Amino acid sequence: MKHGQPPLSNPTINDIARVAKVSLATVDRVLNARPGVRETTVKKVNRAIAELGYVRDAAAANLARGRTYNFVFILPANSNEFLTALEAEIAQLGRDIRHERTRLSFVRVAAFDPVALAEAIDAIDTKSVDGVAIFGPETPSVRDSIAHLKDNGVTVVSLVADIPSSERDHYVGVDNIAAGRTAAQLLGKFIGPRPGKILVLTGSMLARDHLERRLGFDAVMARDFGHLDVLASLEGRDDPDLIARLLPDALASNTGVIGIYSSAAGNEGLLRFFETQPVGSRPVVVAHELTQLSRQALSNGIFDAVISQDTGHLVRSAVRIMRAERDRLPIQAAQERIRIDVYLKENMPP
Amino acid sequence: MKHGQPPLSNPTINDIARVAKVSLATVDRVLNARPGVRETTVKKVNRAIAELGYVRDAAAANLARGRTYNFVFILPANSNEFLTALEAEIAQLGRDIRHERTRLSFVRVAAFDPVALAEAIDAIDTKSVDGVAIFGPETPSVRDSIAHLKDNGVTVVSLVADIPSSERDHYVGVDNIAAGRTAAQLLGKFIGPRPGKILVLTGSMLARDHLERRLGFDAVMARDFGHLDVLASLEGRDDPDLIARLLPDALASNTGVIGIYSSAAGNEGLLRFFETQPVGSRPVVVAHELTQLSRQALSNGIFDAVISQDTGHLVRSAVRIMRAERDRLPIQAAQERIRIDVYLKENMPP
DNA sequence: GTGAAAGCGCTAACAA
DNA sequence: TTGTTAGCGCTTTCAC
Numbered sequence: 001m002k003h004g005q006p007p008l009s010n011p012t013i014n015d016i017a018r019v020a021k022v023s024l025a026t027v028d029r030v031l032n033a034r035p036g037v038r039e040t041t042v043k044k045v046n047r048a049i050a051e052l053g054y055v056r057d058a059a060a061a062n063l064a065r066g067r068t069y070n071f072v073f074i075l076p077a078n079s080n081e082f083l084t085a086l087e088a089e090i091a092q093l094g095r096d097i098r099h100e101r102t103r104l105s106f107v108r109v110a111a112f113d114p115v116a117l118a119e120a121i122d123a124i125d126t127k128s129v130d131g132v133a134i135f136g137p138e139t140p141s142v143r144d145s146i147a148h149l150k151d152n153g154v155t156v157v158s159l160v161a162d163i164p165s166s167e168r169d170h171y172v173g174v175d176n177i178a179a180g181r182t183a184a185q186l187l188g189k190f191i192g193p194r195p196g197k198i199l200v201l202t203g204s205m206l207a208r209d210h211l212e213r214r215l216g217f218d219a220v221m222a223r224d225f226g227h228l229d230v231l232a233s234l235e236g237r238d239d240p241d242l243i244a245r246l247l248p249d250a251l252a253s254n255t256g257v258i259g260i261y262s263s264a265a266g267n268e269g270l271l272r273f274f275e276t277q278p279v280g281s282r283p284v285v286v287a288h289e290l291t292q293l294s295r296q297a298l299s300n301g302i303f304d305a306v307i308s309q310d311t312g313h314l315v316r317s318a319v320r321i322m323r324a325e326r327d328r329l330p331i332q333a334a335q336e337r338i339r340i341d342v343y344l345k346e347n348m349p350p
Numbered sequence: 351m352k353h354g355q356p357p358l359s360n361p362t363i364n365d366i367a368r369v370a371k372v373s374l375a376t377v378d379r380v381l382n383a384r385p386g387v388r389e390t391t392v393k394k395v396n397r398a399i400a401e402l403g404y405v406r407d408a409a410a411a412n413l414a415r416g417r418t419y420n421f422v423f424i425l426p427a428n429s430n431e432f433l434t435a436l437e438a439e440i441a442q443l444g445r446d447i448r449h450e451r452t453r454l455s456f457v458r459v460a461a462f463d464p465v466a467l468a469e470a471i472d473a474i475d476t477k478s479v480d481g482v483a484i485f486g487p488e489t490p491s492v493r494d495s496i497a498h499l500k501d502n503g504v505t506v507v508s509l510v511a512d513i514p515s516s517e518r519d520h521y522v523g524v525d526n527i528a529a530g531r532t533a534a535q536l537l538g539k540f541i542g543p544r545p546g547k548i549l550v551l552t553g554s555m556l557a558r559d560h561l562e563r564r565l566g567f568d569a570v571m572a573r574d575f576g577h578l579d580v581l582a583s584l585e586g587r588d589d590p591d592l593i594a595r596l597l598p599d600a601l602a603s604n605t606g607v608i609g610i611y612s613s614a615a616g617n618e619g620l621l622r623f624f625e626t627q628p629v630g631s632r633p634v635v636v637a638h639e640l641t642q643l644s645r646q647a648l649s650n651g652i653f654d655a656v657i658s659q660d661t662g663h664l665v666r667s668a669v670r671i672m673r674a675e676r677d678r679l680p681i682q683a684a685q686e687r688i689r690i691d692v693y694l695k696e697n698m699p700p
Numbered sequence: 701g702t703g704a705a706a707g708c709g710c711t712a713a714c715a716a
Numbered sequence: 717t718t719g720t721t722a723g724c725g726c727t728t729t730c731a732c
Contacts, residue, residue, distance in 0.1 A: 010449050012709055023719045028711060036717060055449035059409035060709035063724050096682065099360050099405035181696035189654070189694075192542050220696060304539070312684045332446065334662045337699060342692035344539075346531035346570060349687060362725055373703040378727060386701060410725035413708050 011052040020048035068101040071131045076111035078238050080265040081291035089315040112204045114139035121145035126152035131322035135159040137206045155325040161209035172318045174309045174338045176209045180216025183286045186305045187259045188225035190284045195227040196258030203238040203264030213263045236266040243269025262287035267294050290343050298345050308341040361402040370398035418451040421481040426461035428588050430615040431641035439665040462554045464489035471495035476502035481672035485509040487556045505675040511559035522668045524659045524688045526559045530566025533636045536655045537609045538575035540634045545577040546608030552583040553614030563613045586616040593619025612637035648695050658691040
């Protein structure tokens with residue numbers, strides 16, 4: 001009943017060299033696609049590689065190379081708990097993998113400001129930096145700056161919010177449309193059959209993640225919960241003060257709000273507003289990102305569900321992907337898929 | 351605004367040797383706690399290690415050692431989709447990390463059968479096997495067998511269901527009590543205020559995972575949803591035929607069942623039963639494990655939510671932990687925490 | 701008890 | 717265009 005595999009002991013470049021009747025250096029040249037090898041020799045080597053089923057030992061290669069990776073994260077300068085958590089994860093992982101010759105750093109640029117972002121990207125020293133992870137809006141200038149990075153051989157991944165029109169190598173983050181759909185389904189199911197209005201609190205429609213969440217949310221609301229009336233978004237620009245100011249008006253001019261979808265980084269402002277309100281029949285609330293504040297709100301029953309993405313996973317995944325890209329190694333898609341986490345009071349991680 | 355870190359370039363054993371004024375071999379002896387080094391020499395070396403902040407390069411060490419890891423998974427011989435998925439992940443990862451000198455295999459033993467499990471554990475060749483991941487019941491004989499493995503220097507992790515009373519090095523799986531609590535909360539919130547009965551379909555109370563889920567489920571039901579009447583568990587032993595046979599009776603003798611918690615691997619039997627039932631006012635259903643069948647049931651609206659654990663993560667985590675344990679390397683707890691995934695129709699992964 | 705030296709699989713000068 | 721050789725950081729004989 002034991003399912004085994006053929007014995008271990010993988011072929012090395014020595015075996016390839018022997019079989020192909022060339023030197024180690026030549027095998028290395030072919031493996032790394034370096035120039036200066038005759039076409040027929042390349043073929044010989046490749047044949048040997050295929051025949052022996054050779055797979056390069058990345059650890060040994062990196063050891064010999066003495067390669068060090070230098071990765072930079074570009075994040076919005078907004079200060080909210082999600083960003084603080086991301087930052088902490090970057091710092092932590094940076095310490096943990098220092099001895100793996102990997103160096104992480106981050107830069108903060110004004111939020112929702114494409115010009116500032118493009119400038120920050122252009123300021124990257126393409127000679128010393130191997131990879132950049134970018135969390136920011138998608139605009140033509142940003143796309144151009146990314147193209148510049150790519151032209152100079154820098155690996156680029158988009159983080160949290162995708163920039164699909166650019167030449168970024170990968171996107172690391174959740175499917176935000178599906179996240180919005182999930183929020184709608186939770187809100188709808190929790191509210192039940194009674195009719196009423198839904199308030200959507202967002203950050204900025206310039207942010208692709210916010211936009212996509214709204215799209216997904218609206219689609220499911222329209223399809224499955226026709227008895228609920230979804231109001232136009234309140235753009236809070238992830239600013240607690242602004243949100244706490246906007247909310248009273250929005251709710252005053254719309255009686256009958258029985259559900260709120262806090263789709264961006266506006267939890268602090270929202271909770272601050274709730275504090276000023278009399279307890280009683282609060283609306284059902286679905287929010288984003290599990291942080292200290294939102295955990296507490298879940299515990300209190302102020303939030304009914306929180307949709308989240310694991311900041312640790314985001315950072316580890318971005319780093320693994322940038323490394324793999326540099327080493328020309330395959331990426332394990334399943335491992336890198338960032339899940340849409342759904343948290344209720346009872347399944348919050350410790 | 352750039353947060354950097356001190357420059358890269360870590361101290362090596364050469365540096366240690368130089369500072370401590372000993373040879374490489376001696377540094378190595380101290381690092382690996384090998385005998386035959388004078389007490390004062392050990393101190394000298396350790397002082398140098400501390401002073402330079404040395405961290406061993408695990409990749410280089412493994413390269414030199416030529417170490418290969420041989421890990422065995424012991425799984426229930428039950429054939430259900432969850433186990434099939436686990437098996438597939440083991441096979442897949444086995445292929446992916448073959449070139450990392452790691453060999454994975456698995457053994458199947460009769461489900462819910464402590465004697466068979468203990469025998470399978472005893473049959474492990476402790477000379478050639480480096481680590482064992484065990485998914486099975488917790489009984490005294492099993493504990494003894496695990497102790498035997500540990501005595502012979504084999505790393506042991508419990509998988510999916512913990513065996514906390516044993517000497518297992520780690521548990522890889524979700525917090526099943528919290529999973530049960532989550533199920534209760536979802537079921538309760540989805541049902542709303544109307545009163546009725548809840549049927550709990552489990553596998554076997556011999557299985558710690560099943561038991562813990564039931565405990566968590568009951569606790570939250572009692573606390574938050576007093577208007578719902580939770581019936582005694584139906585033990586389906588994860589057998590589709592048995593379940594499809596038991597269900598009609600159970601539901602006939604209990605009118606007014608408005609919710610079902612399928613807490614083990616009984617989805618197939620449950621769905622088969624539903625097929626025989628007239629459509630109409632179906633109960634709210636919360637089930638476990640996202641598989642092809644449960645995905646379809648979510649899509650159809652037959653299941654309202656599915657609580658799951660990522661089989662890929664389980665397997666990768668078990669392997670990472672067994673490796674780290676062997677290499678005497680620290681374990682990144684955050685990365686290894688298996689999450690309680692909550693899936694609705696809208697956030698199923700593709 | 702301790703050290704010198706070879707070698708793990710791969711890369712990168714430098715020669716030829 | 718190809719090969720030789722030294723070494724990356726660590727482990728492991730085998731001497732001393």
